[in-house]
Amino acid sequence: MSAPKTAPHGAAITLSGCAKTFADGTRALETLNLSIRNVGMVFQSYALFPNMSVIENVAYGLRVRGMARTERLRRAAGVLEMMRIEALAERRIDQLSGGQRQRVALARALAVRPRAILLDEPLTALDAALREHLRAEIDALLRSLAITAIYVTHDQTEALALGDRIVVMRQGAIAQIGTPREVYFQPADAFVAGFVGVTNRLEGRIRNGHFETAAGRVPHGGGDRAQALIAFRPESARLCGAGEAPLRFTVAQVHFLGARQRVVLTAGESRVIAETGPQIPVAVGDEVGLMLDPSSLVPV
Structure with a gap:
């Protein structure tokens, strides 16, 4: 709704500080023209003009x-210097x-001095190392400029690292x-818990103060329930000897990262993932115990 011409139904979008309403689904005049919304945008494909030089793209x-x-080239040059890419000013995009x-x-998005900026998965096409470096660079730059950013991403790590507030x-x-x-x-439901980070879910029942599942039973403060679900993050699970924990699993896969x-564990139809240090010796087929701190359980 920040970028296209579609107006929100029954609501309005207003930029704070300048009281500029650029989309209003409650009025007949629904949208403010795209060219004067004062919202910058970075497209997923970047959408740079191949027939223009770098500085002409930034000044567009x-x-x-x-x-x-003269003024727009001066301002564009200043933005290139701020981004530390002034040496690229006369290059073509294919270079x-x-x-x-x-x-x-x-x-280019910052050159117009926007009140807000929309970034549509801008790092998707980059390799992992460059993506991490540019993520930190974008975060530092936008915070230094005090610009509100709406960052669209399917990468949960990016969302957690960059967001002050996250909308799932x-x-x-x-x-x-x-x-x-x-x-x-504190995920709102099982969908959010599973979408933001890898979450293990064990199905079972609660009886006599214990959660019972195919892997074993652990203390649980809830009332008796014929069907119940507990969730926990892989980093909250601690592996130990098979006889040292109430939950017992078989190692199905080990992924060195x-x-x-990352260790994939199974017990009957239950499948969970645990993360451990690389020095802990585990192999496919091992019988292991799984320790869970009750405080680490995610409410779902």
Whole structure:
């Protein structure tokens, strides 16, 4: 709703500080023209113009707004310097790397000095190392400029790292709004718990103060229920000897990830994931115990 011409039904979007309403589904005049909304945008594909140089791309929004050529090139040059890519000013777009194109697209959005900026999965096409570096760079830059950013992503790590508030969407509706910690540790429902981070879910029943499942039984404070569900994060599970914990599993897979290893465990039809340090010796087929701290259980 921030970028396209579709207006929200029965609601309005207003930029604070300047009281500019650019979309209002309650009025006949529904939208403010795209060119004067004062909202910058970084597209997933970057949408840079191949027939223009870098500095002409960055100055494009200013040209649309009718700014004189000398002034718009001066401002565009200043933004390139701020982004530390002034050396690229006269290059063509096909001469740029993926990371350089991302910076140019962000510079173009910032050149118009927007009140808000919409970033549509801007790091998707980049490799993991560059994506992490640019994520930190974008965060520092937007905070230094005090610009409100709406960052659209399917990458939960990006959302948790960059967001002051996270909106989790499900089939076009809001499933939860909250801080990163609220969404991660206090998910509104099982969907949010599973979508934001990997969450283990064990099905069973609660009887006589214990949660009973195919893997064993653990203390649980809830009342008796014929069907129940507990959820926990992989990092909250601690592996131990098979006879040292009330829950017992068989190791089905071990994935070495460098600083940690991800262990897939099964018991009957139950399947959970635990994360451990790489130095802990586990192998496929091992019988292991699983320790769970009651405080680490995620409410669902």
